[in-house]
Amino acid sequence: DDLPHETANGTKISVEVISNVYLVVNKEVIQFNIRDITTRKKKERALRISETHLRTLVQSFPDLIWLKDPDGVYLSCNPMFERLFGAKEADIVGKTDYNFVSRELADFFRENDLKAIAAGKPTSNEEWVTFANDDRRIYLETIKTPLFDSEGKIIGVLGTGRDITERMQVESKLREALVEAQRFRLALDHVSAHIYIKDSLFSYVYANKKTLGLFGCSDRELFGCNDSHFFPSNTVTRLREVDSRVLQGVETAEEIDIIDFEGGRRVYWEIKAPIFVDSECKIVWGLVGISTDITERKLTEDRLRESEERFRAIFNQAPIAIALIDMQGHPIISNLPLSKMLGYSSDELTKMKFTEFTYSEDIDKDMNQFNDLLAGKISGYNMEKRYIHKNGDLIWANLFVTTLSDKNGMPGEIIGMVEDITEKKRAETKLRNSEERFKILFDYAPDAYFLTDLKGSIIDGNFAAVKIMGYDNNELIGKDFFKLKLISPNQFSKANALLAKNKLGQATGPDEFVLNKKNGSKVTVEISTYPVKIQDQSIVLGIARDITERKSSEKEITMLAHSLKSINECVSITDLDNKIIFVNESFLKTYGYKINELLGRNISVVRSQTNEQKMVAEILPATILGAWQGELLNRRKDESEFPIYLSTTIIKDKDGQPLGLIGVA
DSSP states (O other): OEEEEEOTTSOEEEEEEEEEEEEETTEEEEEEEEEEOHHHHHHHHHHHHHHHHHHHHHHHOSSEEEEEOTTSOEEEEOHHHHHHHTSOHHHHTTOOGGGTSOHHHHHHHHHHHHHHHHHTSOEEEEEEEEOTTTOOEEEEEEEEEEEEOTTSOEEEEEEEEEEOHHHHHHHHHHHHHHHHHHHHHHHHHTOSSEEEEEETTSOEEEEOHHHHHHHTOOHHHHTTOOGGGTSOHHHHHHHHHHHHHHTTTOOEEEEEEEEOTTOOEEEEEEEEEEEEOSTTSOOEEEEEEEEEEOHHHHHHHHHHHHHHHHHHHHHHSOSSEEEEEOTTSOEEEEOHHHHHHHSOOHHHHHTSOGGGGBOGGGHHHHHHHHHHHHTTSOSEEEEEEEEEOTTSOEEEEEEEEEEEEOTTSSEEEEEEEEEEOHHHHHHHHHHHHHHHHHHHHHHTOSSEEEEEOTTSBEEEEOHHHHHHHSOOHHHHTTOBTTTTTSBOGGGHHHHHHHHHHHHTTOOEEEEEEEEEOTTSOEEEEEEEEEEEEETTEEEEEEEEEEOHHHHHHHHHHHHHHHHHHHSSSOEEEEETTOBEEEEOHHHHHHHTOOHHHHTTSBGGGGBOTTSOHHHHHHHHHHHHHTEEEEEEEEEOTTSOEEEEEEEEEEEEOTTSOEEEEEEEO
């Protein structure tokens, strides 16, 4: 039976219980076998969930999906495929294409199935098909993949079909547009601006002579190239960003800095527009660009503001927040990272003192050092502190403060640099919590968990390990497993062999050992080991399970089984359907059968047909009520018959429910 169970420490597990009642020396003996099946139940549940998810995914997929066996017989399909044939999956499975489409089309489908099988890899083809449920005709791209078992034998063909009708129509319109564009090619070649066309993959499909001269290539050499063939990566990134917006249907007009491979810089005024292939202007095929070189004009403008922009770029693009603070503690100039970190605009910050957005418990510490800085006692300071965001959130930061001295060496301006370390603090807290949870799981695990180094020295052990070994942790930690004599010397070679595997990164077990407890008693355990790395240190996680009681039970079961086989009386055990599930050696010798000739057969196989049927029919119900005794005429395998005196007793489970009958004759 599959039963829920709760262990002594409150852990809920699933167990499988098998019990039998035997008559040994005229005494009823109950045998129990209990097996922990928690892991198996979890795996079965996970498998069912996984299968449900996979089935749901296939059923909801917009493409056609089907599966055939090697002979072309359908094994499964999704709802989209059902629409193609106008039939439900249950009506499709077990049939072939010839049951649903014309012979010519079915031959075509079958031919492509066989091509995929012969190729031993996915093959594709395109075909027109008509849906049976609504007569809709589409152009289908089909991929057929042969499936093989672990021995390389073909077991079926998986097919997927995708509607590419719209794509085919778009490509057709595109070809027409390119033909029309050819009419303008000669005219564009005489324009002084750089004019070009790119497809949706950012590849050039056209450029006028001006552009080809810039790139240093011919029309034929240009086709299929992208910006990475002509510009360094930073320029390509910028161009790709603009192109991406245009391919979303947005027209752009902006200045673009172009850096060539030699480091030369040119500035262009670029106008780019999307190329649509539908009348509703929804489907973008590519883009057209017109670029005019405005380098000389820009150089003049750039010289005027170069100094200011350089400072502003450094200030605003710094990876940390920066502020220039006056003597009263006002951030008179601050960069964008500080505004993003605190939620206040630069203008709002100029009207505030830093104490107004500092966490109350950190104000005094910060102010004391700030005053020492103003007094010239220190040249700067660094501290971890907390800020309050405009929305009330707490922000952890690493603060660096220093001064810019005036010509007299006195503090003139104060610079504060702030690094947001909130995520780092959260990660540290999360790590501490995780370590605490792991420690709880480790310490309170029902089995003995212990950690050792690769030489066998004990690093740590949980409560179960302390209990099973009889030593407390202080007596175990740092001690050698062998020197403590936890195992007898005759087991040393076996333990060393397992440690050698651990050094190679191999897990071991479960392996049986007899442990010597501190008090001199012995306990039989199964030990499994797993090499792991913690902070780059190779250690071994050992799990020991006490199997002393199980070993004792196995010994008792072995003795009982030997007793049943050895007694001279004929002993049989049947289930509640009178089917034979056990007979001893005496039974086999007496009746002339082999064990495989009797197991699973009705006990009537050894009953004489001359017995009074009413009496025979009473044996089972009478035994269920308590017991039955009486004389019967039984029959051997050779058809000879002989009288017996039969005694039967019911076998019950722990809840008193009948499981079967044991008969002794």
